[in-house]
Amino acid sequence: MTSIFVLHGPNLNLLGKREPDWYGNKTLAEIDQMLIEEGKKLELEVRTSQSNSEGVLIDLLQESAQWAQGVIFNPGGYTHTSIALRDTITAIQIPVIEVHLSNVYAREDFRHRSTISAVCRGKIVGFGWRSYWLAIHALAGIIQENNKTR
Numbered sequence: 001m002t003s004i005f006v007l008h009g010p011n012l013n014l015l016g017k018r019e020p021d022w023y024g025n026k027t028l029a030e031i032d033q034m035l036i037e038e039g040k041k042l043e044l045e046v047r048t049s050q051s052n053s054e055g056v057l058i059d060l061l062q063e064s065a066q067w068a069q070g071v072i073f074n075p076g077g078y079t080h081t082s083i084a085l086r087d088t089i090t091a092i093q094i095p096v097i098e099v100h101l102s103n104v105y106a107r108e109d110f111r112h113r114s115t116i117s118a119v120c121r122g123k124i125v126g127f128g129w130r131s132y133w134l135a136i137h138a139l140a141g142i143i144q145e146n147n148k149t150r
């Protein structure tokens, strides 16, 4: 069975209550459940996790390279600051898709910069919970192609 990892960064545990105009009304548990269901249709095992800590996110990404064929990652505020997360993504050598619920380009200038975009396979922003939906479909296709060329 093909497995993928969905990792959410800081403050995303507050989804549903946090700035709904930017992030929508769905809770993180609802988004994770949607991804698990979508994964079943795409024949993907989906494991999910969230942490507010940069070091824990790094540990989880490193470990995922042992069992996952790809990652969907929303690094939250660390998107704009973390060289260490960028280094981890480079190191693990499995496809990582960067995801954001809000359209970061319609927001403050500091959100326009991402330390990780250049080392991710691709990036989806601005579609609310549907950013994750789009990402799982993109990742399923990428993994299928990778498996064919192996």
Ligand code: DQA
Pocket: 010, 011, 012, 074, 075, 076, 077, 078, 079, 099, 100, 101, 102, 103, 104, 111
């Ligand atoms: C976010 C955008 C970030 O700028 C912000 O710090 C978040 C959420 C998003 O999903 O839109 O925490 O990653």
